[in-house]
Amino acid sequence: xxxxALTERRERLLGTQTPLFYEQPIHIVRGQGVHLYDADGxxxxxxxxxxxCVGHANSRVVSAMQQQAATLNVHSRYLHEGILDYAERLxxxxxxxxxxxxxxxxxxxxxxxALRMARAATGGRGIICTDATxxxxxxxxxRLSAASRDPEGNPEIRAIxxxxxxxxxxxxxxxxxxxxxxxxxxxxxxDDLAAHDIPLAGMFVCSMMVNEGLPDIPAGFMARAADxxxxxxxxxxxxxxQAGFCRSGRWWGYExxxxxxxxxxxxxxxGSGLPLAGVVARAELVDAFRKTTRYFNTFASSPLQAAxxxxxxxxxxxxxxxxxxxxxxxxxxxxxxxxxxxxEPMGDIRSHGLAIGIDWVKDxxxxxxxxxxxxxxxxxxxxKGFLMGSAGALGNVLKIRPPLVFSRDNADxxxxxxxxxxxxxxxxx
Amino acid sequence: xxxxALTERRERLLGTQTPLFYEQPIHIVRGQGVHLYDADGxxxxxxxxxxxCVGHANSRVVSAMQQQAATLNVHSRYLHEGILDYAERLxxxxxxxxxxxxxxxxxxxxxxxALRMARAATGGRGIICTDATxxxxxxxxxRLSAASRDPEGNPEIRAIxxxxxxxxxxxxxxxxxxxxxxxxxxxxxxDDLAAHDIPLAGMFVCSMMVNEGLPDIPAGFMARAADxxxxxxxxxxxxxxQAGFCRSGRWWGYExxxxxxxxxxxxxxxGSGLPLAGVVARAELVDAFRKTTRYFNTFASSPLQAAxxxxxxxxxxxxxxxxxxxxxxxxxxxxxxxxxxxxEPMGDIRSHGLAIGIDWVKDxxxxxxxxxxxxxxxxxxxxKGFLMGSAGALGNVLKIRPPLVFSRDNADxxxxxxxxxxxxxxxxx
Numbered sequence: 001x002x003x004x005a006l007t008e009r010r011e012r013l014l015g016t017q018t019p020l021f022y023e024q025p026i027h028i029v030r031g032q033g034v035h036l037y038d039a040d041g042x043x044x045x046x047x048x049x050x051x052x053c054v055g056h057a058n059s060r061v062v063s064a065m066q067q068q069a070a071t072l073n074v075h076s077r078y079l080h081e082g083i084l085d086y087a088e089r090l091x092x093x094x095x096x097x098x099x100x101x102x103x104x105x106x107x108x109x110x111x112x113x114a115l116r117m118a119r120a121a122t123g124g125r126g127i128i129c130t131d132a133t134x135x136x137x138x139x140x141x142x143r144l145s146a147a148s149r150d151p152e153g154n155p156e157i158r159a160i161x162x163x164x165x166x167x168x169x170x171x172x173x174x175x176x177x178x179x180x181x182x183x184x185x186x187x188x189x190x191d192d193l194a195a196h197d198i199p200l201a202g203m204f205v206c207s208m209m210v211n212e213g214l215p216d217i218p219a220g221f222m223a224r225a226a227d228x229x230x231x232x233x234x235x236x237x238x239x240x241x242q243a244g245f246c247r248s249g250r251w252w253g254y255e256x257x258x259x260x261x262x263x264x265x266x267x268x269x270x271g272s273g274l275p276l277a278g279v280v281a282r283a284e285l286v287d288a289f290r291k292t293t294r295y296f297n298t299f300a301s302s303p304l305q306a307a308x309x310x311x312x313x314x315x316x317x318x319x320x321x322x323x324x325x326x327x328x329x330x331x332x333x334x335x336x337x338x339x340x341x342x343x344e345p346m347g348d349i350r351s352h353g354l355a356i357g358i359d360w361v362k363d364x365x366x367x368x369x370x371x372x373x374x375x376x377x378x379x380x381x382x383x384k385g386f387l388m389g390s391a392g393a394l395g396n397v398l399k400i401r402p403p404l405v406f407s408r409d410n411a412d413x414x415x416x417x418x419x420x421x422x423x424x425x426x427x428x429x
Numbered sequence: 430x431x432x433x434a435l436t437e438r439r440e441r442l443l444g445t446q447t448p449l450f451y452e453q454p455i456h457i458v459r460g461q462g463v464h465l466y467d468a469d470g471x472x473x474x475x476x477x478x479x480x481x482c483v484g485h486a487n488s489r490v491v492s493a494m495q496q497q498a499a500t501l502n503v504h505s506r507y508l509h510e511g512i513l514d515y516a517e518r519l520x521x522x523x524x525x526x527x528x529x530x531x532x533x534x535x536x537x538x539x540x541x542x543a544l545r546m547a548r549a550a551t552g553g554r555g556i557i558c559t560d561a562t563x564x565x566x567x568x569x570x571x572r573l574s575a576a577s578r579d580p581e582g583n584p585e586i587r588a589i590x591x592x593x594x595x596x597x598x599x600x601x602x603x604x605x606x607x608x609x610x611x612x613x614x615x616x617x618x619x620d621d622l623a624a625h626d627i628p629l630a631g632m633f634v635c636s637m638m639v640n641e642g643l644p645d646i647p648a649g650f651m652a653r654a655a656d657x658x659x660x661x662x663x664x665x666x667x668x669x670x671q672a673g674f675c676r677s678g679r680w681w682g683y684e685x686x687x688x689x690x691x692x693x694x695x696x697x698x699x700g701s702g703l704p705l706a707g708v709v710a711r712a713e714l715v716d717a718f719r720k721t722t723r724y725f726n727t728f729a730s731s732p733l734q735a736a737x738x739x740x741x742x743x744x745x746x747x748x749x750x751x752x753x754x755x756x757x758x759x760x761x762x763x764x765x766x767x768x769x770x771x772x773e774p775m776g777d778i779r780s781h782g783l784a785i786g787i788d789w790v791k792d793x794x795x796x797x798x799x800x801x802x803x804x805x806x807x808x809x810x811x812x813k814g815f816l817m818g819s820a821g822a823l824g825n826v827l828k829i830r831p832p833l834v835f836s837r838d839n840a841d842x843x844x845x846x847x848x849x850x851x852x853x854x855x856x857x858x
Contacts, residue, residue: 003508006508006510006513007508009513010508010513012528012529012712013513013516013517013520013528013529013530014512014513014516014529014530014531014715014730015529015531015712015715015716015718015719016716016719017716017719017720017723018505018719019506019723019725020506020507020508021506021507025507025508026507026508027507027508027509027510028501028503028507028508028509029500029501029509030500030501031500031501031502031503036501036503036507049503049504051503051504051727051728052502052503056501056502056503057498057499057500057501057502059499061498062495062498062499065494065495065498066491066494066495066498069486069490069491069494069495069702070486070488070491071458071459071460071486072457072458072459072460072465072485072486073460073481073485073486073702074457074460074465074478074480074481074485074702075478075480076447077448077449077450078449078450078454078455078456078457078465079432079435079436079439079449079454079455079456079457080456080457080458081435081456083443084435084438084439084442084443087442087443088442091442099441100441100442100443100444101442101443102443102444104535105534105535105538105704105728106533106534106535106538106704106726106727106728107727108538108726109534109535109537109538109567112566112567112568115568116568137541137722137724137725137726138538138541138567138568138569139541139544139545139567139568139569140567140568140569142722267727268727273498273502273503273728273731273733274703274704274728274733275534275535275703275704275728275729283441283444286443286444287444287445287446289444290444290445290446290447291446293566293571294446294448295566296448296566297535297537297566298480298535298536298696298697299480299534299535299702299703299704300704301443302702304702304703
């Protein structure tokens, strides 16, 4: 079936506004490791997907899924050791206070749990987030994304400008002063909630601000914001849905960004494709949450989730995937740094391990974001067999976020295709 | 590991308030067909779980899951035929206007989609539900359960008394008059929303009111309520999470209850254990939803969901599971009807196929609900190797809801154990 017919059929069955990638959508039928294959057999290097963190169709993950599904897959109101073994191993990987886990199926559900937990534990309602965030798609979680453009419609939310060094609040400020400037916005949000008689529940941010465009955050901001929130009676929630599970070369984005949250949400790579997400938090927060909500999730904390989650952890550790992220991430970053001077559109390169963002600009001086430019590169690279996407508050950040088994050879092949694309689109470098 | 040690470990890792079944919790390690097995090898007949609708560890489902996970499991912004084939087959099973599908991972997410869709399509905000409903655990969906005890805290929701014949609004009324009485409550809710300047979005009810306790609904109520809601500018949402996929002996609970919704939500049995849920609706509602929300769900509409969902449909059809529900459901119901006269606590028996509720009472005259009584029966039957639970607005309904492969032999074995339990707890029948 050709692309046009498939697209039309999709619009009829799933709706006309269902999101699809690329000017010419692709029809993927198979995945293996870092590769995806389309219906014509064309091979792509996947540099987009963070969910299959240990590689597409990872045999250990598939086998764990098959074996557990053939043995037992049932809800969590019976005792089962698998989920306890998994919770024990997962919490042990986290900072000490995050000792207790609540499992669910999606990042949105994890965000819901975190919000309900923060509110149950503090008795507050007010949530502070950034003005370019995305934590999920439920009615309440969407408020966090909507608050900056519709403050009246979302009275319990305060959105602060996300901290960054590339397009900062004050371009003359030193990094230390910039940090203070952004912290003053957190302070102002706390005060404004208080002025409106909305007690603070907490602050909710992605540990590496991935959707904001992976900004370089002024040093110290996260730890000091967390302290400020706690002093004001709130809890600090780290969204690890994209940042966690060794994406940065450390287990958790909060380690990379230098802070310890009270609650951390997890999702995407956690089950390498099985819907598995969750929250870890201080025990008393989980107890307050469970006591007030009697939370139960039919498909979560299941033997299936436990077996697959465990297989992902096994694979990360046995294959030294964290080591690979550090080695290949550093190599790719330094290679891109070397290319940057020759290519005007590469305005700013920012990275943590195998999460790399290139801020695409019309010119270096004005830093004017080039959304069309990055789309052109993304589509060109797709033609050359490399899949990636764009992201960021301004939609102009080339997002490089491959499965964590991405190798140095993959990086070299990409660098060649990337330079060719730049040459074709922007002339000699 | 013994039950006590496991329970303590669970409290430490998952929180002290994590729900667990039975006075003495059970430690389940294996499932096959209609059976579950504990760590000591004791066999139980599962009469509780509606998720593994085609049986625990169903080999066709497990094999479909394994094969697809080993081939491709990726998000939905590439084209893939599997999800289109599944959407086509699923919508074809529904009433004609429900032609378009949105997939997600859990019933809660399906409820969120339905609410957002109703509000996007109508421009309204007000939702009418029953006073004993449960549609999920997100901040917004929980409002539907909370509205009856906290109307001020949930100003956009109106909860009406759920329609029933056993403890009706007026016990002297004929069924037709009773229907009118309940419809008058729907009317009053519509009017009250209007009086508060809250435009109506819709009404959201379980097609068979399973959580309410599976009441016998006065004839005509659902279809007339749906018409009334539509005339007032709202949409009628059927929750098929428990009622759907042949539980009643028909494909959908709304067929059983005689109405056609504008939106139907699905979940639990849909993936027989894989987190798979979704919404079907009229095409223009889906388009309105997608256009305003740009909804995307990382794990949903995936090749894995499609393959497993398809295997469940194959199994239901190839094994004539619907036929089994009708045969065994009728047999079990008539057998229970025969027992009822001898046993005072069996106040009322209500059923649709293999969803059976027995309203447990202290005496037939007063109909005083006996919550402790039903808990005693549930625990006694567990000892005898039959797993079930309690439900209903008053928590006193013995809930019989086995996997749909439950056989006549299973029913006979249960009926014996049930009579023994009654004898042991209540003396000679």
